[in-house]
Amino acid sequence: MSATQLALEGELSIFTAALVKERLLAALNGADAVEVDLSRINEIDSAGVQLLVAAKTEAQAQGKNLGLVHHAPVVLEILDLCDLSGYFGDPVLISSRR
Structure with missing residues (x-):
């Protein structure tokens, strides 16, 4: 079974959190696995x-998988700063798209 793809763009901040939360929950409710393109x-x-x-x-509470893919440099920086890369357990690759 392939994962549902969810691409996020722009800000991932306090100003967009409510809208992004709705999108993430909707994606989780509709699939067993979700890949979030960052x-x-x-x-x-x-x-x-x-x-x-x-x-x-x-996702873990629902027995589903949520993965982060194509991390933007700003995402890599903050995950490293917060020592969270291991928590998510995803391969950390920077997308060549700009």
Whole structure:
């Protein structure tokens, strides 16, 4: 079974958290696995990180898989700063798309 793809772009911040949360939950409700493409994220703050952690936790609680793919440099930077790369357990690759 292939994963549902969900591409996020722009800000992943306190200003967009509610909308992104709705999109993440809808994707999880409609699939057993979701891949979140982060290649077009240009800004992320602590609310964005908390949202990704909450989405991963919710997926695990539902017995589903949520993976992060194509990490933008700003995402890699904050995951490294917060020492969370291991928590998500996804291969960390930077997308060549710009």
